[in-house]
Amino acid sequence: MLAAKTFFDTPWEQLTPRMEEDFFTSLMTGNKTYKTTFHHRFSDINPYLLDYLLHHAPAALKVLDVGVSSGISTVELYDDLRQGGLDVEILGTDILVDAFLVRVFPKCHALVEPSGFPLRFDLPLVSMKPWVTRHDYYSGLFILRKLVNALFTHRARQILRSPGDTRVSEVKLVAPRALAKAGITVCSDDISRYNSAFEARFDFVRAANVLNHGYFSPAALSTMIANTGRYLRKPHGSLFVVRTHENRANHGTLFRRGEGEHFELVHRFGSGSEIEDVVMGVDIPAK
Ligand SMILES: C[S@@+](CC[C@H](N)C(=O)[O-])C[C@H]1O[C@@H](n2cnc3c(N)ncnc32)[C@H](O)[C@@H]1O
Known part of the structure; x- marks a missing residue:
């Protein structure tokens, strides 16, 4: 597994798709x-989205x-949208964009959220996920993982409490080539x-691999969908x-x-979204 420090130290043009995916x-x-x-x-x-947006949305999308x-x-x-002739601007959002890479011991780093929640630990010869898997219980690795987790997380939080500590680097959990792209802005939300x-700023909202039953309750999903409904322009705005x-x-x-006040179904891909009923049941609040 690629060390977090190696990922952030590699010049962006040298990061391969495989390195980005793995990380x-x-x-x-x-x-x-x-x-x-x-x-x-x-x-x-x-290609379907491009065709739909070319016919149902403004060219400056x-x-x-x-x-x-x-x-x-x-x-x-x-x-894809740009090559298809749309003058597109994308705002990309994520709940977690900013993180800290903290040198917790010589040649050892912890990648943590601003809250101190651990994301990854780099040891001199190996990089490790913080959470224990079922396989770890068979192999006995869970003891080492829990030990490293407790030690590295405690140390990272301690270091983060001292402002301006040189062992702390601010990093963005976004592929550098996405950040470098004119026409794309990324922020935390x-x-x-x-x-x-x-509010009413967007012609198209995409929620890919985030609004899932496995992640959120139906009530939480409804709130999220209602929010995206308010972010869309009427009447042409679309949600995927x-x-x-x-x-x-x-x-x-x-x-x-x-x-x-309700979304209308336009098109299904495969068997459709698993939260289609939630989306169709949402009342989009008026301004
Ligand atoms: C599986 S990734 C999806 C990546 C990308 N959309 C794709 O399909 O390739 C899910 C992302 O949703 C983000 N996320 C989870 N909860 C969120 C929330 N409440 N608001 C914004 N982003 C959230 C996670 O941080 C994670 O980066």
């Missing part, structure tokens, strides 16, 4: 969601991509909290919710904002 896919955040991502994840879907993780699929969406700065299954097949649904 982000191995991160689980404090709200128990994964940053799993891979290249060409939506190459089957983007404002897109909100929520839960972007590394931003790899954001860059691909941007490139929690979909479950209404953000008035986003999709989940990639283990076999890499995408199942998603495209919805239209319309003039009313």
Whole structure:
């Protein structure tokens, strides 16, 4: 597994797609969601979205991509829409964008959230995930993992308490080439909290691999969907919710904002979004 320090020290043009996938896919955040991502994840879907948006949205298109993780699929969406003739701007958001890489001991680093929640530990010869897996209980590795977790997390939190400590580096949990792309902006935002700065600003919202039953309760999903509804322009604004299954097949649904208080179904990909009923049942609050 690629060490966090190596990932952040590698010049962005030398980071391969494989390195980006390996690094982000191995991160689980404090709200128990994964940053799993891979290249060409939506190459089957983007041509349909392009065609739909060319016919139903303004040519100067404002897109909100929520839960972007590394931003790899954001860059691909941007490139596909742009090459298809749309003058697109994308705002990518994620609950976790900023993190700290802390030198906890010589040649040892902890990658942690601002809250101190641990994401990854680099030891001199190996990089390790903080959480224990079932396999660890068979192999006995869980003892080492728990020990390293307790020690590194405690030390990282202690160091973070001293302002300006040179052992702390601020890092962004976004692929550097997504940050470097003109036309894409990435910022931190929690979909479950209404953000008035986003009200009626977007023509298209994508929620890919984030609004899942496995991650959130139906009530939490309803709040998140209602928020995205308020962020869309009326009546043409559209919302795309999709989940990639283990076999890499995408199942998603495209919805239209319309003039009313409810989303309208436009198109299903695969078997459709697993939260289609939640989306259709949401009342989008008026301003
Ligand atoms: C599996 S990744 C999806 C990455 C990308 N959209 C894709 O499909 O390739 C899920 C992302 O959702 C983010 N996330 C989880 N809860 C969130 C919330 N409440 N608000 C915003 N982002 C959230 C996680 O931090 C993670 O980066």
